[in-house]
Amino acid sequence: MNPLVWISNKLMRRPSCEEVNRFLVEYVEGLLEGETRDKFEAHIKSCKCCGPYLDDYRTTIKMAKTSYDVEVPEALIDHTLEFLRVRMNDA
Amino acid sequence: MEHPKTNVTSSKLDIDALLAGSPDEFEKLVRQESARLFRIIARLIGNDIEAESVLQETYLQAFLRLHTFRRESKFTTWLYAIGINLARAQKRKLSRTVPLDDQDIERMQPAFSRGMYRDKPESWDPQKIALKNERKKLVHEAIDLLPPDYRTVLLLRDIEENNTDDVALMLEISSGAVRVRLHRARQALKKLLDPHFS
Ligand SMILES: [Zn+2]
Numbered sequence A: 001m002n003p004l005v006w007i008s009n010k011l012m013r014r015p016s017c018e019e020v021n022r023f024l025v026e027y028v029e030g031l032l033e034g035e036t037r038d039k040f041e042a043h044i045k046s047c048k049c050c051g052p053y054l055d056d057y058r059t060t061i062k063m064a065k066t067s068y069d070v071e072v073p074e075a076l077i078d079h080t081l082e083f084l085r086v087r088m089n090d091a
Numbered sequence B: 001m002e003h004p005k006t007n008v009t010s011s012k013l014d015i016d017a018l019l020a021g022s023p024d025e026f027e028k029l030v031r032q033e034s035a036r037l038f039r040i041i042a043r044l045i046g047n048d049i050e051a052e053s054v055l056q057e058t059y060l061q062a063f064l065r066l067h068t069f070r071r072e073s074k075f076t077t078w079l080y081a082i083g084i085n086l087a088r089a090q091k092r093k094l095s096r097t098v099p100l101d102d103q104d105i106e107r108m109q110p111a112f113s114r115g116m117y118r119d120k121p122e123s124w125d126p127q128k129i130a131l132k133n134e135r136k137k138l139v140h141e142a143i144d145l146l147p148p149d150y151r152t153v154l155l156l157r158d159i160e161e162n163n164t165d166d167v168a169l170m171l172e173i174s175s176g177a178v179r180v181r182l183h184r185a186r187q188a189l190k191k192l193l194d195p196h197f198s
Helices: A003-010 A017-022 A024-028 A034-046 A050-065 A076-090 B015-019 B023-045 B048-064 B075-094 B102-107 B126-131 B135-145 B148-159 B164-171 B175-197
Strands: none
Touching: A017 A024, A017 A034, A017 A050, A024 A050, A024 B175, A034 A050, A050 B135, A050 B148, A050 B175, A076 B023, A076 B048, B015 B023, B023 B048, B023 B075, B023 B148, B048 B075, B075 B148, B075 B164, B102 B175, B126 B175, B135 B148, B135 B175, B148 B164, B148 B175, B164 B175
């Protein structure tokens, strides 16, 4: 069965904290729709655990995003092409 | 590769010419993909100097294996898969820290009893996050502790912001497996950061 259909069937009643947690990736990705999403949001809004947990979960993603600076060397492409000119002729 | 051109990046890659071994097309590939591929490799290895030689090796491997490309994914996805594998092998060689293992990750997931959190999750203080000046370093070090499979998914998905299906193709696993690993990686990362931000 399509996992999203399965999720929707399962969440027809009020989802538990465990179910909210299990589908946080889908929720954050915007894959939950309609009634399923509404029930999810109603739970998150009223739950002392899931609301703050979602905030921190999003903060974790945001902080991960900015924690790895990489500077691309200016001569990267020239070096790479030069390396390949030599090695591809050998190959 | 005899005639370097400066404007080759502007047009779309001709996959048929590329697979037929056209040097101009291969040069175009290098010009188009190097910056992004370098960032992925550098982040996976954690060392920019090493990343440059792994990038070069990635193109060479791709060139030598052009005949094995099956058109089941985008060509660039196939190229990235080669780069990711080489980068992970290099990281294993260079790594001095022992990363967490699957059981550690399991222990770091929230526990539930009858559908409810067994312990109320630690919640973070936004002021602590804002004021922490070594925040970036803390997060970076915590990500480095994740087991390679989890770290790779987090890098490709949350840091490089590829979509889930592309990450699945690059790693040759299902999209469902990407989502499960991503969720567990994020929750473990949160747990590692709890002592600093709660
Ligand atoms: Zn809840």
